[in-house]
Amino acid sequence: MAGKISLYDQVNRSFDKAAELTDHHPSLLAQIRECNAVYHMSFPIKRDDGTIETIHAWRAEHSHHKLPSKGGIRYSLLVNEDEVMALAALMTYKCALVDVPFGGAKGGVKIASHNYSPGELERITRRLTCELIRKNFIGPGIDVPAPDFGTGPREMAWIADTYQTLSAGELNSLGCVTGKPISQGGIRGRIEATGRGVFFGIREACGLAEEMKPLGLTTGIEGKKIVVQGLGNVGYHVAHFLEEAGAVLVGIAEYEGAVQNPGGIDLEALVAHRKETGSILNFPGAANLAESKDALELDCDILVPAALENQITRENAPRIRAKIVAEAANGPTTFKAGEILAEKGILVIPDTYLNAGGVTVSYFEWIKNLSHVRFGRLEKRSMAAAMGRMADAVEEITGKRLPGQREMYARGAGEADLVASGLEDTMIESFHQVRETQKSLDAKPDMRTAAYVLAINKIALCYQELGIFP
């Protein structure tokens, strides 16, 4: 067997395939492709039992064509330099696709969170932040981390607090990290943003008869059979929004195993079962699968890998039965597997586009932190009053009362409404930009390649207009 291809190589293969469809100079393409800076840290932390452990962590800033650079921090034993470089590169292309004005970055700490107490995790996170500050790898205008696999609002709050402590008087310091709790400068709608964005992307694809027909599917989400791998932040919320729209969850995979029920699995009941028993297995009415990964091969309409990279490989790709693979995780399909899925006529909605909802709402949070005011705070009441006057006028002119409660009309948008609206618009707009790019190319590439072409074109234009310093 040929040697394992690293995730960074996988990303670059996709880049090279797309780059061939552009007419940019090779030297410009090389600059876009390269990872600009990587910082490998090792630092000690004191464990609760008094022993000292050396922690390894990385931060990669793939591109500085726009600043700050932006990308999550993951806590996982699988983290390594190659992986953070690959994920940082994906962030560059993702931000370009959804017109979020950031370069791509990613960070990782090589630990399994469950092996550490909350106190130990706090010490690791705060020390990591110090190391990033020391080398100028964090700051509201420099590099802005966010949650990723194994991290969440709690870790982001520790990062923000440490940064603020060490940068006293820096007015915009809260913008040094996103995905914070709302009480710490976070934004409503960030937690579910990636999953909600994935849902919008799937909904756009499923709304197109010309895409659904060749797959033998009708349009719409309702009744579609779904399998989700990973019931974490992203996976849970995708499953939630799809279920809410009438899809049927027929399989769920977690690290401890997988369950299936062709008749449907009630998401909230499964989550409650896992909370109670510590596992999704033995869920009433559902069958356990021998191996967690077997869930990827279940008969379904839409497969949503929402856990980790390299899950669909050349080995299992031939057995994938889904009609659509919706890449909620980063890099879940290897380059070779992508080719196999394309040959099988499976529609792959690529990660670079599909999970961009997280960074989109992180961008909104960053704007909120820099403007020091909650979205909607100034105009909500004024908008509600204007809509109320409009409703009065309609009633007066028609001589009829508008149906339903008055609040349906006389309502202003608050932060959660505005975030959901901005996210929906972004995901719809980008989906159609990718489709237009796909249609405009003679090669009629798959959606991933079209997304890369679009991202490359946007970044190339930026470099051309920027010029090169000095």
Ligand code: NAD
């Ligand atoms: P998370 O830690 O909240 O959830 C990951 C889940 O996957 C966990 O429940 C974990 O137990 C499960 N898992 C781990 N190994 C598994 C396996 N082998 N099989 C099945 N399940 C397994 O992480 P997340 O934030 O939901 O991130 C998931 C993916 O989405 C990652 O690839 C991440 O890079 C990507 N992503 C996350 C965000 C975000 O905003 N959180 C944004 C964009 C992309």
